[in-house]
Amino acid sequence: MITNLTxxxxxxxxxxxxxxxxxxxxDGPIAVCVTNENGDPAYLVxxxxxxxxxxxxxxxxxxxxxxxxxxxxxxxxxxxxxxxxVADWSDAMITxxxxxxxxxxxxxxIGGIGVAGSGGEDRDERLALAGxxxxxxxxxxxxxxxxxxxx
Amino acid sequence: xxxxxxxxxxxxxTALDAILGALSATDSPIAxxxxxEHGVPxxxxxxxxxxxxxxxxxxxxxxxxxxxxxxxxVFRDTAxxxxxxxxxxxxxxxxxxxxxxxxxRSGGEVVGGIALSGNPxxxxxxxxxxxxxxxxxxx
Numbered sequence: 001m002i003t004n005l006t007x008x009x010x011x012x013x014x015x016x017x018x019x020x021x022x023x024x025x026x027d028g029p030i031a032v033c034v035t036n037e038n039g040d041p042a043y044l045v046x047x048x049x050x051x052x053x054x055x056x057x058x059x060x061x062x063x064x065x066x067x068x069x070x071x072x073x074x075x076x077x078x079x080x081x082x083x084x085x086v087a088d089w090s091d092a093m094i095t096x097x098x099x100x101x102x103x104x105x106x107x108x109x110i111g112g113i114g115v116a117g118s119g120g121e122d123r124d125e126r127l128a129l130a131g132x133x134x135x136x137x138x139x140x141x142x143x144x145x146x147x148x149x150x151x
Numbered sequence: 152x153x154x155x156x157x158x159x160x161x162x163x164x165t166a167l168d169a170i171l172g173a174l175s176a177t178d179s180p181i182a183x184x185x186x187x188e189h190g191v192p193x194x195x196x197x198x199x200x201x202x203x204x205x206x207x208x209x210x211x212x213x214x215x216x217x218x219x220x221x222x223x224x225v226f227r228d229t230a231x232x233x234x235x236x237x238x239x240x241x242x243x244x245x246x247x248x249x250x251x252x253x254x255x256r257s258g259g260e261v262v263g264g265i266a267l268s269g270n271p272x273x274x275x276x277x278x279x280x281x282x283x284x285x286x287x288x289x290x
Contacts, residue, residue, distance in 0.1 A: 008199050009197065009198055009199050033195075036203070040197070040203030040206070041195055041197060041203075041206060042196070043195065043196050043197070044192055044194065044195035044196075045160065046160060046191075046192060046193045046194065048159045048160055048161075055191055055192055
């Protein structure tokens with residue numbers, strides 16, 4: 001038997017809240033999605049005014065980051081370098097739109113976060129990063145909590 | 152030009168809080184989907200331990216309730232069963248006849264759908280009703 005780490009709903013909510021909190025008034029209304037390591041959504045939020053496309057792309061970005069195990073912007077560079085296209089993966093959920101970050105514990109993928117709707121791909125990416133950082137901070141906190149004090 | 156009412160994130164979060172508060176120890180972990188009047192998600196949530204297929208189902212139920220303007224159980228009984236039709240007749244893979252999706256109306260207008268999965272479907276619907284009532288939107 002093996003055990004796999006996976007994201008909890010509480011982690012997902014923390015990440016989504018952080019992404020929403022990072023948004024400024026001049027950002028467009030966003031959709032934020034957090035998935036588990038398999039790309040299955042755990043929490044998805046659409047701010048009032050975010051479009052159906054934003055919902056779809058937030059989910060696809062999170063899915064790609066989790067399932068491929070690469071942040072979507074890095075993934076775009078990689079397949080361009082390798083001379084491939086997303087069609088090579090035969091998966092309509094895969095996207096290279098910036099704004100999807102892989103969530104990890106150490107080297108293990110535990111999920112993905114995606115943001116869409118802020119008004120630009122790179123701004124989406126920045127907002128999603130705020131969510132990913134909040135999720136990473138949870139891992140640090142958990143590690144600190146279980147660390148034994150020095151004798 | 153005309154305007155249409157649509158469910159907002161605040162409404163969805165009110166429903167979510169009411170449903171989470173109503174869960175009992177005997178309930179299985181849930182998946183919840185709240186959609187706008189087109190059936191597009193406003194808020195989706197999958198509790199720890201809920202299989203991913205449950206959220207897929209909840210989304211399909213919320214989509215169906217919003218898009219058809221009919222609670223999924225009513226759709227099942229009147230449009231599918233009583234009329235001896237199958238789901239293929241609708242030509243829409245998101246349409247489902249599973250109980251547990253409720254249409255959200257405001258002043259007679261469809262503004263969204265709310266649905267759960269994870270428990271037996273009558274319980275899914277009862278929990279969705281709690282969320283619907285909590286939103287205080289009068290049909």
